[in-house]
Amino acid sequence: MTVPRPRGRSVKEEIADKLRQQILSGSLGPEDKLPTQLDLADEYGVARNTARDALGILVNEGLIVARRPYGHFVRGRQRMQYRPQSDLIQRPGDALKDVFLTEQELAGRRPTQTIDVAIVQPPREVAERMDLSDGEDVVVRRRVRYLEGEPFLTNDSYFLRPIVEGTEIMSPHDIARGANIVLAEQGHRQVRATDEFTSRMPTPAEQHRLELTPGTPVVHQLTTGYDASGRVVRVVVSTLPGDRHVIVIERPGLPDVDEPS
Amino acid sequence: MTVPRPRGRSVKEEIADKLRQQILSGSLGPEDKLPTQLDLADEYGVARNTARDALGILVNEGLIVARRPYGHFVRGRQRMQYRPQSDLIQRPGDALKDVFLTEQELAGRRPTQTIDVAIVQPPREVAERMDLSDGEDVVVRRRVRYLEGEPFLTNDSYFLRPIVEGTEIMSPHDIARGANIVLAEQGHRQVRATDEFTSRMPTPAEQHRLELTPGTPVVHQLTTGYDASGRVVRVVVSTLPGDRHVIVIERPGLPDVDEPS
DNA sequence: CAGTGGTCTAGACCACACC
DNA sequence: GTGTGGTCTAGACCACTGG
Numbered sequence: 168m169t170v171p172r173p174r175g176r177s178v179k180e181e182i183a184d185k186l187r188q189q190i191l192s193g194s195l196g197p198e199d200k201l202p203t204q205l206d207l208a209d210e211y212g213v214a215r216n217t218a219r220d221a222l223g224i225l226v227n228e229g230l231i232v233a234r235r236p237y238g239h240f241v242r243g244r245q246r247m248q249y250r251p252q253s254d255l256i257q258r259p260g261d262a263l264k265d266v267f268l269t270e271q272e273l274a275g276r277r278p279t280q281t282i283d284v285a286i287v288q289p290p291r292e293v294a295e296r297m298d299l300s301d302g303e304d305v306v307v308r309r310r311v312r313y314l315e316g317e318p319f320l321t322n323d324s325y326f327l328r329p330i331v332e333g334t335e336i337m338s339p340h341d342i343a344r345g346a347n348i349v350l351a352e353q354g355h356r357q358v359r360a361t362d363e364f365t366s367r368m369p370t371p372a373e374q375h376r377l378e379l380t381p382g383t384p385v386v387h388q389l390t391t392g393y394d395a396s397g398r399v400v401r402v403v404v405s406t407l408p409g410d411r412h413v414i415v416i417e418r419p420g421l422p423d424v425d426e427p428s
Numbered sequence: 429m430t431v432p433r434p435r436g437r438s439v440k441e442e443i444a445d446k447l448r449q450q451i452l453s454g455s456l457g458p459e460d461k462l463p464t465q466l467d468l469a470d471e472y473g474v475a476r477n478t479a480r481d482a483l484g485i486l487v488n489e490g491l492i493v494a495r496r497p498y499g500h501f502v503r504g505r506q507r508m509q510y511r512p513q514s515d516l517i518q519r520p521g522d523a524l525k526d527v528f529l530t531e532q533e534l535a536g537r538r539p540t541q542t543i544d545v546a547i548v549q550p551p552r553e554v555a556e557r558m559d560l561s562d563g564e565d566v567v568v569r570r571r572v573r574y575l576e577g578e579p580f581l582t583n584d585s586y587f588l589r590p591i592v593e594g595t596e597i598m599s600p601h602d603i604a605r606g607a608n609i610v611l612a613e614q615g616h617r618q619v620r621a622t623d624e625f626t627s628r629m630p631t632p633a634e635q636h637r638l639e640l641t642p643g644t645p646v647v648h649q650l651t652t653g654y655d656a657s658g659r660v661v662r663v664v665v666s667t668l669p670g671d672r673h674v675i676v677i678e679r680p681g682l683p684d685v686d687e688p689s
Numbered sequence: 690c691a692g693t694g695g696t697c698t699a700g701a702c703c704a705c706a707c708c
Numbered sequence: 709g710t711g712t713g714g715t716c717t718a719g720a721c722c723a724c725t726g727g
Contacts, residue, residue: 215718476699481697697719698718
């Protein structure tokens with residue numbers, strides 16, 4: 168009663184292959200509707216579950232999204248540029264407003280953000296980089312940034328309590344000058360930073376907070392900021408939805424590169 | 429006959445939640461074996477398909493892997509540091525060997541690579557950055573780099589034909605001096621580069637070439653290299669498995685940053 | 690009302706690696 | 709053989725949205 172086995176590929180994979188080809192070749196464009204599960208089941212003579220599995224493959228590849236009860240649609244989303252260096256460019260007297268808000272407004276987009284501040288035990292990766300003693304807690308400023316009402320990234324900045332206690336950093340409001348200026352005023356100006364990027368699938372909590380559809384990975388960014396004496400003054404954990412960003416990094420020429428001798 | 433509906437979460441999600449908690453809390457450690465589908469079906473009084481779906485959730489999150497016919501296991505993999513800047517540091521007379529091979533051997537690992545060279549029509553993203561006329565083809569040097577026999581990344585370098593025709597770049601062998609030196613000898617020394625990183629789920633071809641397990645995203649890196657006159661001399665497309673890399677970027681202090689006035 | 694995808698069941702057959 | 713996960717079937721009920 169079963170269909171004669173194809174070559175090495177399962178039925179659902181073959182169906183997924185055909186649909187994928189249509190998407191990549193452009194015969195199915197962004198926002199176009201795919202056949203329904205029943206259509207596919209009919210067309211290929213399989214059970215609806217199998218048609219569903221075929222679509223599920225493409226969903227997990229991030230190529231299509233399900234919009235119940237309308238059907239499955241080809242994903243179309245343009246990525247925004249994200250330049251992690253920009254917060255270092257923030258110089259005293261320069262910024263009148265938060266760098267993110269300023270940049271995006273200049274680009275004609277509508278940025279918003281939510282902020283909350285808490286005193287917590289930091290995650291292990293943060294504690295390690297801050298070289299904290301066991302159980303020591305820190306101040307975290309958690310932000311969710313939106314563009315046009317859609318979540319764009321989360322940004323959790325961790326600070327040492329002795330440095331920021333009593334400053335604006337402790338209040339859950341926009342800091343027009345930027346947190347780096349406040350740190351500088353406390354004698355801990357951030358002059359150097361290291362970024363560590365990893366890519367992984369989101370946790371259910373992240374899926375919810377960032378309104379991620381299945382098949383969307385996230386980029387986990389860990390920034391460690393140092394002052395002139397090499398002391399860590401902040402650690403920032405950012406989570407960027409993979410379908411909304413292109414991370415742009417400029418590598419300026421090295422001034423000490425010689426001509427071939 | 430159906431189980432009474434739980435709160436808002438489906439049965440498979442509840443099962444996945446409990447298993448996820450055990451993994452994140454550490455009561456299930458890396459390489460530990462999870463209950464089989466039949467065990468879970470028994471324990472929760474559901475069909476095997478439902479137990480399978482529950483495990484499938486964690487597979488898609490990249491938390492566990494299936495190893496047929498042994499069972500499902502908690503994923504454990506350490507990430508290697510990846511420093512995209514390192515090929516700019518490659519100065520004339522400096523390198524005796526390919527930067528990647530040198531670095532990894534110094535770190536005590538066993539690096540290998542495969543190379544092939546072809547003349548192709550480049551992908552759109554490459555053609556745009558090279559500002560090619562329509563249909564113009566280019567030279568591509570495709571590499572797959574391995575560590576300890578496991579695929580570590582793919583690295584496809586695209587060059588303009590007039591610049592590299594007749595040079596070592598056209599032959600599918602290791603270039604001890606590095607391709608940048610060859611470019612410099614041709615009068616097109618790369619002095620500046622821009623990196624663009626995006627994260628997405630892999631295509632089936634990438635899953636195969638990089639031996640990726642389900643639930644593993646990739647980082648797509650696009651490097652555009654310029655010579656002193658601002659002309660594009662190479663475009664490199666790299667694909668990094670999300671579970672094997674942490675991308676490290678150093679941001680040196682800006683020399684022109686003033687003290688607060 | 691009808692149609693969508695989401696969930697779940699109960700069962701079947703398969704390939705694979707071990708014993 | 710046994711046990712594992714992978715695939716597939718045929719059917720059911722659900723929530724949601726639209727006409």
